[in-house]
Amino acid sequence: MRTIALLLALVPSTACIPDVLEQTTDGSTTAGEPNTGGPPGTDGTSGTSGTAGPDVPTSGTGDPSLPSTSGEPGQCPEGQPWSLLGSTDLAVPDDFFASTHRDVLTILPDGRAAIGGTLGTAQEGGPVAPAVLFASASGEVLTLAAGEPATNFGIGEMVVDADGGLVAPALRVDGMTARPGLLRVAADGSQLTEVELAVPVASDALALFGDTAVLAGLDRSAMKMVVAKVVVATGALVWRTELGDAGQLLLDELVPTPEGDVVVAGRSGDDISNPTNHELWRIGAGGGLVWHSPQAVPAYTYTPALALLPNGQVAALRLGTDDGRLDLVARDLADGSLQWEVEVAAAEPPARLSGRFIHVDADALSIPVLDAAADELSLGATSVQRVSFDGQLLESLPLAVPPGLLPYWGVLSARGACGELVVVAGERQNVWFGTFAQ
Secondary structure, three states, X not given: OOOOOOOOOOOOOOOXXXXXXXXXXXXXXXXXXXXXXXXXXXXXXOOOOOOOOOXXXXXXXXXXXXXXXXXXXXXOOOOOOOOEEEEEEEOOOOOEEEOOOOOOEEEOXXXXXXXXXXXXXXXXXXXXXXXXXEEOOOOOEEEEEEOOOEOEEEXXXXXXXXXXXXXXXXXXXXXXXEEEXXXXXXXXXXXXXXXXXXXXXXXXXXXXXXXXXXXXXXXXXXXXXXXXXXXXXXXXXXXEEEEEEOOOEXXXXXXXXXXXXXXXXXXXXXXXXXXXXXXXXXXXXXXXXXXXXXXXXXXXXXXXXXXXOOXXXXXXXXXXXXXOEEEEEEEEOOOOOEEEEEEEEEOOOOOEEEEOOOEEOOOOEEEEEEEEOOOOOOOOEEEEEEEOOOOOEEEEEEOOOOOOOXXXXXXXXXXXXXXXXXXXXXXXOOEEEEEEOO
């Protein structure tokens, strides 16, 4: 999900740092979205930039029953809608930690999957290195790009650039210093580099516009929540727009528009740990405010996903405070006016829901939802909630995802090169990889 993770104010170098941290009103850090306790440590021996380390496999043991999905005519998988096409446990290195509590699954144009995370040993509290694992559409691990180790490292949403490579917001922590930046990975996984930002904006999500990127997050130098456009190659600032104080506002997600604008979602309140308002802004291509649409929402936690609809609306997926309710709200993209709201799923506490992605299909929205009891670290029941473009809940379709995995806070999902639904669950070993027919 795309919360304002990675916002570290003061980090002791000897502490074991949680993966997801949020800025509090006094400038300290507290755990944000719950996670599995953070990535494993590393001895630093396999963090060489640009290549897989000597202990990192360059091939795996993908399930041969999983069809190839290169996207070429005649090679796309066929099956009944939402049926399981195939699955496998990815043969990930022992010291690779897939950061699946963030949106780190990306499908490349040729059908390969890229999964962001960290590389290190099991030594708790040791340094970790940024890493991106590449797998074929059939679940075969191909290669792993790794960077230089740090005290801690966070990777946000990965976006494919014009050259077929990947760009992601990142936060490098070395001792007491936290440096927001951009992570860049070559299309073939042969090189991983970092670019430090001229203005330290820590974010989990970004939108690419050619050779520039827009991020929404915390400007650590001013303690303001901002939207900023930067040059990808250098980190230089193009423009910066303040939206509010860090103590009363958190930014969760953004989505680009065809006009070069972005829509940004956030949450606000006098006590930011218990937000009372859902906020949406549209920021123009030059950084100017187009509209701002706040809405008072009781029992609200954050916005995991935003999506543009084909009818000129923008939809926001929202999670309730008790993790027992997911709803969807749509606003007019032109002026921000409220169009409709619908409950997507509900669960009786202590059960919890996790819904983190909106897939815009030709006929409706598809939202994978995990429903799990609060005391179970397993997938429980995973389904796809289908919602029409005018806000009608059409159906709930169960997915044949095996129980017993440990994704803890949800599943990652993406559309493959042929439109199939790709699902990834798990973080350390036994990372499950499956595809479902469109």
